[in-house]
Amino acid sequence: MSEDILPTRAEQVQAFLGRTPFAQEIGMRCEVMGDEMTAIMPFQQKLIGNFTIQALHGGAIAAFLELTAMAQVYLVTEHLERPPRPINLTIDYLRQGHAKDTYARATITKMGRRMCSVRAEAWQDQRSKPVTSLLAHFKVGGD
Amino acid sequence: MEDDATPTVEPWQVMGENLDIMTGGIPWGRRMSFRVTKLEKGRVWGVQPWKERLVGDPDTGVIHGGVLTSFLDNLSGMAASSSLDKARFVSTLDLRIDYMRPAEPHREILGEAECYHITRNVCFTHAWAYHESRDKVIATAAGAFAINKPRPIESLREF
Numbered sequence: 195m196s197e198d199i200l201p202t203r204a205e206q207v208q209a210f211l212g213r214t215p216f217a218q219e220i221g222m223r224c225e226v227m228g229d230e231m232t233a234i235m236p237f238q239q240k241l242i243g244n245f246t247i248q249a250l251h252g253g254a255i256a257a258f259l260e261l262t263a264m265a266q267v268y269l270v271t272e273h274l275e276r277p278p279r280p281i282n283l284t285i286d287y288l289r290q291g292h293a294k295d296t297y298a299r300a301t302i303t304k305m306g307r308r309m310c311s312v313r314a315e316a317w318q319d320q321r322s323k324p325v326t327s328l329l330a331h332f333k334v335g336g337d
Numbered sequence: 338m339e340d341d342a343t344p345t346v347e348p349w350q351v352m353g354e355n356l357d358i359m360t361g362g363i364p365w366g367r368r369m370s371f372r373v374t375k376l377e378k379g380r381v382w383g384v385q386p387w388k389e390r391l392v393g394d395p396d397t398g399v400i401h402g403g404v405l406t407s408f409l410d411n412l413s414g415m416a417a418s419s420s421l422d423k424a425r426f427v428s429t430l431d432l433r434i435d436y437m438r439p440a441e442p443h444r445e446i447l448g449e450a451e452c453y454h455i456t457r458n459v460c461f462t463h464a465w466a467y468h469e470s471r472d473k474v475i476a477t478a479a480g481a482f483a484i485n486k487p488r489p490i491e492s493l494r495e496f
Contacts, residue, residue: 213395214392214393214394214395214401215389215390215391215392215393215395216390216391216392216393216400216401216403216404217393218390219368219390219391220403239364240364240365240367240368241364241365242363242364242365243363243364243365243366244363245362245363245364251363251364251365251366251407252407252410252428252429252432253365253369253403253406253407253408253410253411254365254407256403256406256407256410256432257401257402257403257404257406257407258403260401260402260403260406261401261403276396279436279439280402280436281435281436282433282434282435282436283402283406283433283434284431284432284433284434285406285429285431285432285433285434286430286431287428287429287430287431287432
């Protein structure tokens with residue numbers, strides 16, 4: 195990229211995921227459409243948490259949702275120089291995650307000056323049947 | 338199986354004898370490389386080593402928050418099932434994580450979880466992640482776990 199062309203925020207989000215080892219570890223990708231994005235975590239054997247029932251590990255899905263929420267906030271907050279830091283999060287395990295690809299989307303419920311509140315949902319076969327949901331707060335400015 | 342009304346061996350004792358396979362036996366546990374170091378009834382201690390592939394901030398080398406979530410979720414689940422009188426699987430209903438301060442890069446993280454209340458169907462847990470002591474905590478977790486049907490105690494030995 196030439197120096198006088200600044201990367202768009204969508205490119206910055208992609209770059210962030212590309213150079214973050216843990217995002218690579220869970221195999222996360224994302225597709226950005228304007229100010230929206232859908233994240234994808236393709237199935238991998240290492241994401242399994244329970245052999246007998248071939249279920250994804252809850253921690254893997256939670257990490258995926260946390261990264262999705264973080265990327266979504268980064269996507270729409272132009273003043274942020276780096277992805278926001280999480281303050282806290284609550285994960286609701288709704289259904290079992292099966293041995294298949296998982297998708298996620300995040301919505302910002304409230305964007306404040308210093309903090310913001312985000313909800314995210316992960317699903318597999320049907321968007322209307324979420325596997326796991328997340329509610330998180332991130333720091334978006336001030337100290 | 339269930340006709341053994343007064344089991345002489347409690348689940349936590351079997352779990353305590355098989356600490357390595359408690360996390361080493363699951364693919365995700367192996368990838369995260371966390372270990373359980375000590376287990377008592379309703380109380381579990383563990384270590385999450387620092388690994389390059391777990392880094393969430395490439396500029397500082399700090400481990401990703403999602404790693405702590407996995408770690409504390411696992412420890413809490415073990416604290417929950419070790420507190421029961423019969424061998425049962427528990428599954429996470431919900432988990433709340435509060436990030437108190439960033440972890441330091443290139444340092445292992447210690448964790449500890451306890452199950453502080455049990456009802457017919459649910460176990461309630463607290464967990465802490467820190468470098469040295471609980472006085473300077475990196476993250477805390479509060480969890481609720483659904484208790485599933487009893488299973489033979491032998492099943493705790495294999496994965």
